Each structure stands twice: as structure tokens, then as C-alpha cells.
Amino acid sequence: MSQTLKNLYPLVIIAVVLGVILNLAAVLVWVERRLLAVWQDRYGPNRVGPFGLLQPLADSIKLFLKEDWIPPFADKPVFVLAPAIIVVTALLSFAVIPFAPGFVVADLNIGLLFLLAMSSLGVYSVVLAGWASNNKYSLLGGIRASAQMLSYEVFMGLSMLGVVIIAGSFRLTDIVEAQRKLWFVIPQFPGFVLFLIAGVAEARRLPFDLAEAESELIAGFHSEYSSMKFGMFFVGEYIGVTLISTAISLLYFGGWLGPFLPGPVWFAIKTMAFICFFILLRAAMPRPRFDQLMLWGWKFMLPLALVNLLATGAVVLALS
């Protein structure tokens, strides 16, 4: 009997993680609209339910009732598949995220690599959506997304390698435990800044939302999408934002470590703080031109990440 319970435990974790993440993605729609409003001296949606908290429900009911239109010129199977990919890859990444000691779906010893791989796979969704839409603006968005991912993925990996060098492990639990004395944000501050920027680009959020760029590309890769397929892109985007925020708090801010409050609470606080920071970025930043984006990535960020990696490696080697 106790053996069955033990076998059920991972399933319970999966159910909890899925429930929390998917609901969080919905609530984030409300959070984002409220916070953007707050920073623009408005109130935001505050009518549906207490504080407008039921707004996501109203939004999703609306989305479900919309016509689910597939354009006749689209590549149908790919068009349908694309929104699923973004959600699946983003959710898969959460398999390796430890929410508390032991509370993790799969504590892989290459957890960080898995996370990177899954979040990179997410770009397929955008590229395929842009391609399958058979629309020049969507295709432009897809192309931009792929170029952006390629250039920002490189130094994203390099910037977090500093953390891996200090912690000596790719396992996320080990990385968090290695921060008992000092959060990695202090010795790895340049790496943290680089990772933050790369993370915003990875999540395709403003100011790096060139794939979407509603003012120039008319919503880019998802201009042909409607109803819940469109909704899936947004769920995927918000899960992506949550993922990057959890990654930042795990790698640089000591995950569940913190005084007085229980671990998961600390983890949630840190993650929410970064999600709010993402939204603040959206409220404050202008969108760069595409060539500026690429130039920054390759000529500035990548060398900086390499220098950071070299310096970290040298210091760790000298101290050992």
C-alpha cells in the first residue's frame, strides 16, 4: 500500500505543478493588465469579480466562443500544431524546476541543460506558426524570432555557465543548495544581468518582442490565429515568462532559500517579483530595431558573456 502511495507521489507533483502553472498563466493575464495600468496611472480591469480577478475567466470564455478560423491558404497540420508546441515545451521545462527541496517532477542531473533545450525548442512554435500562416508579415515574424533565438540563446547559455562553474553541477537542486551562504547574484552579477536580458529575449517579451511587433508586423507570427489557438500562444508566452522568472530566482536568488518563511513561499515571492519586473520592462521600454537587436546580441552581449565565463573560471580555479 505504501509502495503504491510512493509511486503515486510523482503523479501528485505533476498534477500540482500543472495546476499551479496553468492557472498562474491565466492569472498573469490579469496581473499584467493591472500592473501596466498601475504604471500608466490607470486602474486596469477591476470590474469582473473582486479586484477584477475573474477577468481571465471572462477572457477565456470569450476566446472559446470565438470562431476558430483556419485560413484556406494555411498549411493546415503545421498551423494547428504550432500553438501546441509552445505550450508543451514551456510546460515540459517545469519538469526539472524544483519548487522546494524534493518537490520536483524529475530532478535530472542535467536539469539546466534540459531547461535550456526546452525553451529553445519553443521557438519552433513561432517559426512554424509564421511559416504555416502563409502570410508575409507572419513569415517575417517567424524569421525574426528564429534569428533572435539563435543569437540570444548563445549567450544565455554562456551567461548561466558561471553559475554552473561555481556550483559544480547542472542539477538545479544542487545549484540552489550551493547558494546557502551567498546568493549567486553577488559573485555572478554580470552573468545575472546578461541572463536577465537573454531571458526577456527568450520569452519574446517587450522590448524584445520583434517577432510579434504589433506596430510593424500586425502581431507577426500569430496574426492569422484566432480563438483558443491564439489563446494558446498567450498561455505559452505567460508560461515562458514564469519559466524565465523561476530560472532567474533558482540560479541567482537562491530559489527556496530564505529566512522565516517556508521555502515554496520564498520561491513564489522571488518568481512573482521577476514576473512583475518583466511587466515593468514592457511598460517602460521602447522596442529596438531588428538590426540593433542582432548587433547588441553578437557584438556586445556575447563577448561580455565570454569574459564573464573566463573570469569566473579563472577565479574558481585560483581559489581551489
Place this chain on the structure above:
Amino acid sequence: MLSLLRSLWEVFRHGFHKRITVQYPEERPYLAPRYRGRIVLTRDPDGGERCVACNLCAVACPVDCISLQATEDENGRRYPEFFRINFSRCIFCGYCEEACPTYAIQLTPDFEMGEYNRQNLVYEKEHLMVNGPGKYPDYNFWRVAGVAIGGKDKGQSENEDKPVDLHSLLP
């Protein structure tokens, strides 16, 4: 780079500013007395209709939403037989008010005219007429105009001289 950080900080500080939104149904916005909202037809201080059915408002109206028919009562006072404003066309420009020689047509600070049925937006005279002088409490067109009507002859208006006797040679 520094300017980006500064704008981040400035936007963050806006979270603690006063809200600009007016929470409308509970909280009413302030509307200036000369706000251009629902159109009304006003009356003289003594209660008579001000409109003399001159059609200037209908002519001035850029969207042709005003229509009226002039007629005369037993005292020789012109007044509109019907007066109709189609508010589904009206753009609330206020030209009718400017054109009106008798201050009869006026725009008011009221904009809550929503209807479910478009036909209900066509206001007839009984919907437009109000029991008051509006923005010009003391003005009475018939008392200052040099027009003879029943009960008031030529030369009996305010500030009006007696009519000149054409047959007299006296200066």
C-alpha cells in the same frame, strides 16, 4: 543605457501617482457648463417658446440631423410645428447653438443618451423642450425684437424708439 534605467525607475514611480481614471458609473466626471451634450429647446423667462422656426440651425447643421416646420400662432408668433433632432446622426458640434438668433437651441452637459433601439434616438419637440431659459435666464427674444405680435405693437419693445411718422415733416 542609463536613460533606459532612468525610464524604468520613472515608470515604476508612476505606480504611486494619483490615478487619472474616473470610475464612471459610481463617480461622475466634471462637465463644464458649456459642455456640448444633449440638445434642448429652451423657453423664455415667461414660459413661451423661444424658437421662432427660422431654420438657421437646420442650415448650420453639418450632418443635417435637424428638421422642423415653421408655423404661426394667433398672435403672429412664429414657432415650429414640429422640431426633430436625429441624435443618431448628431455630432454635437454646437453649430446649431451658435446659429440660433434667439438662444432657443442649447447644448447641455449630459451625454447619457444610450438606447437599444436606434429609432429611439430621434427626439421630437416634446423630448427636446425644457421648462426653463437654459444658459440665458433673462433673455426674451420677443421683448427685444422689433416685430409686432399680438399684445405688443411696433415701438413697444425694450430700447425701441417709437415708429417714425412718415407724413410729418418735423425732424
